Amino acid sequence: MGTSEDEEGLDILQRRVPAPGPGNAVVVAAACAVTAIAAATFAVAVLTGASVALQGTALAAALAGLALAVRRLAPAVFPHVETAEDRDAPEGSDVPLSDVEPVGRRPLLRRVLVAAGGVVGLALLAPLSALRPPRAEAERGTGWARGTRLVMPTGEPIAADDVPPGGIATVFPSDGVGREIAAVLLVRLSGVAPADPTRLDWMVGDDLVAYSKVCTHAGCPVGLFSERTSTLFCPCHQSSFDAARGATPTFGPPSRPLPQLPLAVDGEGYLIAAGDFGGPVGPAVG
Amino acid sequence: MTPLVGRMLDTLDERVALRRPARHLANKVFPSHWSFLLGEVALFSFMILVATGVFLTMFYRPSTAPVVYTGTSAIYAGRELPEVFASIVRLSHDVDGGLLFRRIHRASSHVFIGACIAHLLRVVLTGAFRRPRELNYLIGLTLLLLAVGSGYSGHNLPYDVLAGTSLRILYTLLLSVPYLGEPLALGAFGGEFPGDIMPRLFVVHVLALPGLIAGLMTVHLLILGRQTHTQLPRTGIDGAQRVVGEPLWPWQAARSTGLALGLGATVALSAALVPWSDVDLHGPFEIAQTTNTAQPDWFLFWVEGVLRIYPPIEFHVAGTVVSGPLVGGVLLPLALVALGYAYPFLERRRHPEPGDHHVAQHPLQIPFRAGAVAGVVVLLVLLTLAGGNDVIARLLGLSTESVLWAFRIAVPLAPPLAAWGAAAHARAQGRRWT
Numbered sequence: 001m002g003t004s005e006d007e008e009g010l011d012i013l014q015r016r017v018p019a020p021g022p023g024n025a026v027v028v029a030a031a032c033a034v035t036a037i038a039a040a041t042f043a044v045a046v047l048t049g050a051s052v053a054l055q056g057t058a059l060a061a062a063l064a065g066l067a068l069a070v071r072r073l074a075p076a077v078f079p080h081v082e083t084a085e086d087r088d089a090p091e092g093s094d095v096p097l098s099d100v101e102p103v104g105r106r107p108l109l110r111r112v113l114v115a116a117g118g119v120v121g122l123a124l125l126a127p128l129s130a131l132r133p134p135r136a137e138a139e140r141g142t143g144w145a146r147g148t149r150l151v152m153p154t155g156e157p158i159a160a161d162d163v164p165p166g167g168i169a170t171v172f173p174s175d176g177v178g179r180e181i182a183a184v185l186l187v188r189l190s191g192v193a194p195a196d197p198t199r200l201d202w203m204v205g206d207d208l209v210a211y212s213k214v215c216t217h218a219g220c221p222v223g224l225f226s227e228r229t230s231t232l233f234c235p236c237h238q239s240s241f242d243a244a245r246g247a248t249p250t251f252g253p254p255s256r257p258l259p260q261l262p263l264a265v266d267g268e269g270y271l272i273a274a275g276d277f278g279g280p281v282g283p284a285v286g
Numbered sequence: 287m288t289p290l291v292g293r294m295l296d297t298l299d300e301r302v303a304l305r306r307p308a309r310h311l312a313n314k315v316f317p318s319h320w321s322f323l324l325g326e327v328a329l330f331s332f333m334i335l336v337a338t339g340v341f342l343t344m345f346y347r348p349s350t351a352p353v354v355y356t357g358t359s360a361i362y363a364g365r366e367l368p369e370v371f372a373s374i375v376r377l378s379h380d381v382d383g384g385l386l387f388r389r390i391h392r393a394s395s396h397v398f399i400g401a402c403i404a405h406l407l408r409v410v411l412t413g414a415f416r417r418p419r420e421l422n423y424l425i426g427l428t429l430l431l432l433a434v435g436s437g438y439s440g441h442n443l444p445y446d447v448l449a450g451t452s453l454r455i456l457y458t459l460l461l462s463v464p465y466l467g468e469p470l471a472l473g474a475f476g477g478e479f480p481g482d483i484m485p486r487l488f489v490v491h492v493l494a495l496p497g498l499i500a501g502l503m504t505v506h507l508l509i510l511g512r513q514t515h516t517q518l519p520r521t522g523i524d525g526a527q528r529v530v531g532e533p534l535w536p537w538q539a540a541r542s543t544g545l546a547l548g549l550g551a552t553v554a555l556s557a558a559l560v561p562w563s564d565v566d567l568h569g570p571f572e573i574a575q576t577t578n579t580a581q582p583d584w585f586l587f588w589v590e591g592v593l594r595i596y597p598p599i600e601f602h603v604a605g606t607v608v609s610g611p612l613v614g615g616v617l618l619p620l621a622l623v624a625l626g627y628a629y630p631f632l633e634r635r636r637h638p639e640p641g642d643h644h645v646a647q648h649p650l651q652i653p654f655r656a657g658a659v660a661g662v663v664v665l666l667v668l669l670t671l672a673g674g675n676d677v678i679a680r681l682l683g684l685s686t687e688s689v690l691w692a693f694r695i696a697v698p699l700a701p702p703l704a705a706w707g708a709a710a711h712a713r714a715q716g717r718r719w720t
Contacts (some may be wrong), residue, residue, distance in 0.1 A: 010313050010533060046383040055386045058557025060551040067547035074540035081537070084528045085315040087514050087644060131486075132469070133477035151571075170574055180454075180479050185575035213574055218593055218611055219458040219479075220451055221574045235578045237594045238450060238676065238686060250688065253610045255598040282608035283458045284600055286467035 011108050014082040018075045028072045035065030063138040141280055143176035150271040151177060160204050166190035166227035170213060181281055183213035184261050185222060187243045197246035203260035211247045211258040214282040215239050222258060244262060290675055294412035317515050321408045323545060328401035330546040331394045336496060338391040345381055347373040348488035350445060361566055370445045370484055371570040378565045399437050399585050402430045410659060412646035414516045417628045422509045425502055427626050432499050434585055439491040441583050445484060450571025451580040464610035516646045517718040525645035537697035589615055591672030597694045650719045656712035661705030668697050
C-alpha cells in the first residue's frame with residue numbers, strides 16, 4: 001500500500017486537544033477494574049461449569065469495560081485530528097506494467113498454451129463424478145411392489161386394526177425402513193365416506209387408505225391429519241389434501257394429489273401393498 | 287508508547303523495513319460518519335465467527351450414524367441419537383464454555399448477515415457502487431451471498447428437525463432444475479435424500495465458505511485501501527480529489543477497537559439471555575418427521591414466503607416441468623441475484639455520468655435508484671411476511687386462506703407500485719447533497 005512519492009506527513013485540517021479532566025481518568029480506571037474482575041469471573045465460571053447466563057454476562061462485562069476504557073483513554077492521550085488524503089489517480093496505459101520488453105510475439109504458440117491450460121481445467125472437472133451416488137442407489141424406484149409388507153419405523157408389521165378411527169400411522173416397505181421417498185401415511189377415515197378420485201378398491205375396508213407421505217409441493221413430510229375435515233396437512237408451506245377424495249389438493253401451493261398406495265391384507269392379517277403408487281411420488285423433477 | 291513496545295517495533299523495523307508502510311497505514315483516512323462502520327461490524331462479526339467456529343469444530347461429528355448419548359443432558363441422556371446431533375448435545379451440556387460459544391456463534395451469524403445487508407444498502411443508496419468502485423461492489427455482493435450460504439449451511443449442521451426439513455427443501459429445489467434436476471440433487475447429496483449430506487455440508491461450512499469469505503474480504507479491503515472511501519459532500523473540500531476524516535491512528539483505531547469489543551460484549555450478553563437455537567429446542571431429525579415450527583433463518587424467510595404463496599400451477603413444457611419450487615425457489619432468487627450484479631451497469635445506462643464518482647449522493651437524488659431499492663425492499667419484506675402468513679392470520683384473527691390471497695395479490699402489485707412511488711417522490715423532492 002506504500003505510495004510512490006515520498007510525501008509522508010498528515011495534511012491536518014483541524015486539530016483539537018480535548019480539555020483534560022479528572023473524570024476521564026476515573027472512568028478508565030473503573031472500567032479496567034470492572035474488566036479485570038469480570039474476566040476473572042468468566043474464567044472461574046467456565047472452569048466450574050457455572051450457568052451460561054453467568055459466563056455470558058461476565059464475558060460481556062469484561063469486553064464492555066475494555067471497550068469503554070479504550071474509547072476514554074484515546075482522547076486523554078491524543079488530540080482529535082481531522083485530515084485529508086489525496087486519492088490516487090490511475091496513471092493510464094503510458095505506464096508499463098513491467099519493464100521487461102518482449103523480444104518476439106509468437107501468437108500461435110500463446111494460443112496453443114492457453115488451449116492446453118483449458119484442457120487441463122476441463123479434465124480436472126472429471127473427478128466431480130466422485131460426488132455422484134452409486135448407480136444401484138440412483139435407480140431404485142419407490143421400493144413398493146405387490147406383496148411388500150407395510151412396517152412401522154421400528155420394523156414391525158402392522159395390521160389394519162392397529163390404526164384407530166381418525167388416526168394415522170407412518171409406515172415403510174419392509175425392505176426400506178427409513179427410506180424417505182417410500183414413506184407412506186396410513187389414514188383411517190372417520191365419519192366420512194371416501195369418494196372419487198379415491199380408488200376404493202385400493203383401500204382396506206371402507207375407511208383405511210394409504211398415501212405417499214412426501215408432499216408433492218416441496219417434499220416435506222405430510223405429517224398432520226385433521227379428523228373433522230379429513231384433511232392431510234404439511235406444516236412446511238401449508239399444503240392441504242383431502243384424504244377422503246384421493247388426497248386432492250385443497251389449499252396452498254401443491255398442484256398434484258399425494259399418490260395413493262394400493263393396500264391388501266396377507267394371510268397372517270398384516271397389511272401389504274397390492275402394487276406401486278398410483279402416480280409420481282413427491283415434488284416435480286425437472 | 288512504552289520503551290519495551292518501542293524497542294520491539296524497532297527490532298521488527300530493522301528486519302522487515304516496516305516503518306514507512308506502517309506510517310502510511312496509520313495515516314489512512316476514515317470518514318467519521320457512522321454508516322461507514324457497518325462494514326466494520328461485518329468484519330468483526332466474521333472474526334468472532336471464525337474464532338468461535340474453530341472451537342465448535344473440535345467437538346462436531348458430521349455423521350448421522352446412531353449413537354447412544356450418555357452425558358448430562360436430562361432430555362437426551364440414554365437416548366439413541368444421530369451422532370452429529372449427539373455431538374452438539376455434548377457440546378452444549380458437557381463441554382466447558384460450549385453452550386456459550388455456540389450461542390455467541392449463532393448470534394454473531396445473525397449480526398454478520400444483517401451488517402452485510404445494511405452495508406450493501408448504504409453503498410447502494412449513496413451511489414458508492416459507481417465507477418471506479420463497481421468491482422468492489424460486485425465483490426461485496428458476492429460476500430453477502432457467501433455469508434447467506436454460510437448461514438444456511440450452519441443452520442443445518444445440527445441435523446435437528448429444522449435442519450432436516452430445510453435440507454429436504456434444498457433437495458427439492460435442486461430436483462426441480464430442468465433436465466439436470468436428478469444429477470444435481472443426487473450429486474450434491476451423494477444419493478437420495480438425505481444421502482451423505484452431512485460431511486459435505488460440514489466441509490462447505492467450516493472450510494470452503496469461510497476460506498472464500500476471508501480471501502474475498504481481504505481483496506475487498508485492499509481495493510478499498512487503494513480507492514479510499516467515498517466522501518460525504520463538504521464545503522471547501524473537493525471530494526473528487528481528496529477524502530476527509532480521521533486518520534486510522536489514533537482515534538479511529540480506538541473507535542474500531544471499541545466497536546469490536548462492544549460487539550463482542552453485545553453478542554456475549556445476548557448469549558447469556560437468549561437461547562440462540564439451543565439444542566434443547568428442537569429434537570433430532572428423523573426421516574419423514576417434521577414440526578409445525580419448521581422454518582428457515584430470517585434471511586431466507588422470503589424464499590419460504592414465495593414457496594408458500596406460489597399458486598398451485600405446474601406445467602409441462604419442452605420435456606420438463608415448470609413447478610412452484612423451480613419458479614419461486616430457484617428462478618426468482620437467481621433473478622434477484624442477477625439484478626443485484628447488473629444494477630451498477632443498468633443504472634449507468636439510464637443515467638450516463640462519465641468519469642469517476644467519489645462523493646456520496648443523497649438517497650433520493652437518483653429517482654431510478656430510489657425506485658429500484660424501494661421495489662426490491664418491498665418485494666423482499668412482503669415475501670418475508672408471507673413466510674409467516676399463518677402467524678399473521680392468527681394475530682389478525684383472519685383465515686389463513688384470506689391472508690394467503692392477500693399476499694398472492696400484493697406480491698406482484700406492491701413492488702412495482704412502491705418503485706414507481708419512490709421514484710416519483712424522489713423526482714418531486716429533488717434532494718441532493720451537493
